Amino acid sequence: ESISTAAQESAAGVTQVSDTAGRLEGLSAELEDRLDQFKVERDRSVSHEDQSETGAREEVFADGPDRSDGTAGDGVPKNANLKNERH
DSSP states (O other): OHHHHHHHHHHHHHHHHHHHHHHHHHHHHHHHHHHHHHHHHHHHHHHHHHHHHHHHHHHHHHHSOOOTTSBOSSSSBTTTTSOOOOO
């Protein structure tokens, strides 16, 4: 009789483990789906931020000083603080 009881308990344990494994598999699949969704949303957000930052940088450069005249943007020549030394 104790062998029969042990067999029943063992079978119940196997059933419980199987049920738990099934739930775990379902939760894992749901987690993977949510992770994929998060990645898509993150990629969209990053792409949008990159476009915004690029536009902002272009505006800053467009509004910045014209340095094509050899100055540092403040009218002072770029190398004005360098001494001319001859060797």
